[in-house]
Amino acid sequence: MSKRNVRALKGRPGPLRKGANGGEPRVRAADMLSHALGLFAEVGFANATVKAIAKAAGVNPALIYYYYANKEALFVEALRYAINMAIEGQDGMGIIERTADPAAVIRFWFEKNRQLASPLSQMLKLMIEYRTAGRRIPAVEKLISQFYDAEVLLLARAIRRGIKIGQFRRVDVDRTAIFVSTHLDGLVVSATVRPAVNMARSISHLERVLFDYLGAAAEAVPSAPVGRLQHTVPATRS
Known part of the structure; x- marks a missing residue:
């Protein structure tokens, strides 16, 4: 098996070295993935070409x-890149989860998703195409599972802790967390296929529905933590 095919199976870039135009190779690879993600999400796998991606990234197709x-x-790597960005956003929740009350954790999670609306939309587009094409790549399957498992676990922990301290009424914690995670995906897809739908506003509606169900008020998120999270997530091309 050639070295090129081995790299494809492992889902890793080849040896990292300076490109013809200079610059750190890891940065250049990330830039190519960012542009590939944007183009795949915009026109789909079948219509996106390596030549067009290279042109957008300002590099030679070679x-x-x-x-x-x-x-x-x-x-595959563009999908992995999108999921990893989303997981980095989830990691940023750890600081808030350790220092804030349960309602603040949930409010901050919703705010994070409003901020990540564009990359989340791109990620879901690629996930849908990945599924409908019948692709089953273990590394990608693991990343998808990790992302959703972490999301549901974070929500469940916050809801369970809120019930314990009397902040929320008693509910079926796991079913509620799965409901919110699933409906968030639905909102993102809806806003993607229906341009008139405002994704951020729809996410805010879901937030209010959840807090009404939990018997708590959806207060505003403090500005300082939001700013900190913005620095943890790389910008992507919409």
């Missing part, structure tokens, strides 16, 4: 083929 064996390998 450089993309240096890192990725083919367009499918690039697609």
Whole structure:
């Protein structure tokens, strides 16, 4: 098996070295993935070309083929990149979860999702295409599971702790957490296929529905933690 095919199977870029135009190779690879993510999300796997992605990233197509064996390998890495960005956003919740009350944790989680509306939309588009194409790549399957498991666990912990301290009324914690996570995906997809739908406003509606159900008020999120989270998530092309 060639080295190029081994790289494709492992889902890793090739040896990192200076590109023809200079710059750190890891940064250049991330930039290519960011542009690939945007184009795959915009026109789909079938219509996106390596040439178009290279043009958007300002590199020679040969450089993309240096890192990725083919367009499918690039697609897999773009999906992995999108999921990893979302997981980084989840990691930022750890600070808030350890220092804030349960309602503040949930409010901050909703605010984080409002901020990440564009990359979340791109991630879901790629996930849907990945599923409908019948692709089953273990590393990607693991990343998808990790993302959703972490999301549901965070919500469940906050709701359970809120019930324990009397902040929320008693509810079925796990079912409520899964309901919110699932409906958030539905809102993102709806806003993607229906341009008239305001995603941020829809997420706020879901937030109010949850707090009404829990018997608590959805207060405003403090501005300082929100600013801190913005620095933990790389910007992506919408």
